[in-house]
Amino acid sequence: MNTSKDFAISLDKQDTLQPFREEFYITQDRIYLDGNSLGLLSTRSEKAVLAILDAWKMHAIDGWTDGDNPWFYLSEAIGEQFASLVGASPTELIATASTTTNLHQLVATFYNPSGKRTKILADELNFPSDIYALKSQLALKGYAWKENLIQVKSKDGHTLQTEDIMEAMTEEIALIILPSVLYRSGQVLDIEAITKAARDRDIPIGFDLCHSIGAIPHSLSEWGVDFAFWCTYKHLNGGPGSVAGLYVNEQHLGIAPGLAGWFSSRKEKQFDMEHDFTPADTAGAYQIGTPHLLSLAPLIGSLEIFSEAGIMNIREKSLRLTDYLMALFDAELGDYGFQIASPREHASRGGHVYITHSHAASICKALKANGIIPDFRSPNGIRLAPVALYNTFEEVWQTVQVLKQIMTEEQYKKFENTRGVIA
Numbered sequence: 277m278n279t280s281k282d283f284a285i286s287l288d289k290q291d292t293l294q295p296f297r298e299e300f301y302i303t304q305d306r307i308y309l310d311g312n313s314l315g316l317l318s319t320r321s322e323k324a325v326l327a328i329l330d331a332w333k334m335h336a337i338d339g340w341t342d343g344d345n346p347w348f349y350l351s352e353a354i355g356e357q358f359a360s361l362v363g364a365s366p367t368e369l370i371a372t373a374s375t376t377t378n379l380h381q382l383v384a385t386f387y388n389p390s391g392k393r394t395k396i397l398a399d400e401l402n403f404p405s406d407i408y409a410l411k412s413q414l415a416l417k418g419y420a421w422k423e424n425l426i427q428v429k430s431k432d433g434h435t436l437q438t439e440d441i442m443e444a445m446t447e448e449i450a451l452i453i454l455p456s457v458l459y460r461s462g463q464v465l466d467i468e469a470i471t472k473a474a475r476d477r478d479i480p481i482g483f484d485l486c487h488s489i490g491a492i493p494h495s496l497s498e499w500g501v502d503f504a505f506w507c508t509y510k511h512l513n514g515g516p517g518s519v520a521g522l523y524v525n526e527q528h529l530g531i532a533p534g535l536a537g538w539f540s541s542r543k544e545k546q547f548d549m550e551h552d553f554t555p556a557d558t559a560g561a562y563q564i565g566t567p568h569l570l571s572l573a574p575l576i577g578s579l580e581i582f583s584e585a586g587i588m589n590i591r592e593k594s595l596r597l598t599d600y601l602m603a604l605f606d607a608e609l610g611d612y613g614f615q616i617a618s619p620r621e622h623a624s625r626g627g628h629v630y631i632t633h634s635h636a637a638s639i640c641k642a643l644k645a646n647g648i649i650p651d652f653r654s655p656n657g658i659r660l661a662p663v664a665l666y667n668t669f670e671e672v673w674q675t676v677q678v679l680k681q682i683m684t685e686e687q688y689k690k691f692e693n694t695r696g697v698i699a
């Protein structure tokens with residue numbers, strides 16, 4: 277392992293994605309490694325937001341049909357841009373609502389308990405919002421979550437085993453919801469194998485792609501995934517609260533969504549204003565009300581960057597960045613009580629590295645005091661996300677050097693080992 281700074285710089289020189297870094301607002305003297313929580317602003321996204329404001333200024337009500345990006349069709353247009361990122365066709369995709377709202381919409385549509393099949397299968401490591409949504413959906417249908425929410429257990433507290441997930445797919449399971457990448461350890465689940473097992477048992481299955489979209493490629497249609505949903509403010513750099521996305525396999529299109537609204541309509545019928553509605557025959561049917569145009573706009577710019585950079589190139593660089601980070605950790609930080617809890621093998625590793633330490637919260641605060649932005653995840657995890665579009669190998673090198681200094685000088689002891697309100 278070459279631990280020299282020159283080596284890091286030489287890796288950056290060979291990096292073909294390097295020009296994209298110029299498009300992002302990078303603060304001087306700060307190393308941002310939190311793009312898996314909130315991606316950075318690009319000048320293209322900024323311009324797209326200003327352009328939407330201009331369209332409002334110029335066109336007022338006619339902005340729905342006039343201008344460069346007519347608002348009435350923008351959710352569908354952005355949906356098409358997700359196609360290469362998730363491996364689906366344009367009609368299976370729509371930009372709408374938020375992650376959690378989309379999960380509610382999809383469960384309201386695909387959870388159809390009957391007879392002995394009443395249970396929802398999830399896992400014990402998923403992000404809490406997903407679990408809250410599932411519990412409330414069970415309650416709405418009159419089922420107690422204690423008996424009807426089955427959460428696959430983790431053997432090591434960080435990862436899930438494909439066999440354990442498959443074993444839990446019993447005849448009582450009516451729906452399966454799993455993350456593609458676990459938000460703490462960054463483990464990538466074997467979506468293809470898990471989907472096949474679910475389909476063999478006729479159980480509808482959906483995935484939460486919040487931590488994988490924009491970081492790793494997917495082939496949702498080919499794998500036969502029934503539905504998926506994701507946010508756009510993490511790896512996709514859409515900005516805080518940017519509009520989310522969803523996918524519904526074409527075999528399910530044409531049915532009415534669980535939660536309907538006038539934007540679920542076929543577009544040419546929507547303004548007929550009839551009280552019997554005609555659902556769109558695309559994933560557009562899963563919209564409910566008027567799209568949040570100002571939060572959709574940044575995606576026009578950011579998804580353009582993804583289509584130019586190419587998700588395969590992004591994945592390739594992301595793996596090299598996280599490989600390099602872990603190798604430096606092994607070489608430089610072996611003696612300080614850190615554990616790398618992310619899977620090492622490429623097929624199971626997402627876009628970030630998860631490191632545990634008994635003083636994780638205070639170490640994160642010390643990193644921030646040194647201009648390095650990680651994120652802390654309760655109870656004892658540090659997430660570091662070197663992002664392919666804007667982070668460099670030199671920044672990864674620098675991070676490990678600073679961390680080594682924090683540990684040798686015991687700088688972290690100056691900070692309380694507790695999380696902030698937003699950690």
Ligand SMILES: *Cc1c(COP(=O)(O)O)cnc(C)c1O
Nearest residue numbers: 374375376403405459484486507
């Ligand atoms: C970030 C994240 C969410 C957030 O949900 P919002 O509705 O966008 O607030 C949900 N689930 C997972 C797995 C996430 O990583």
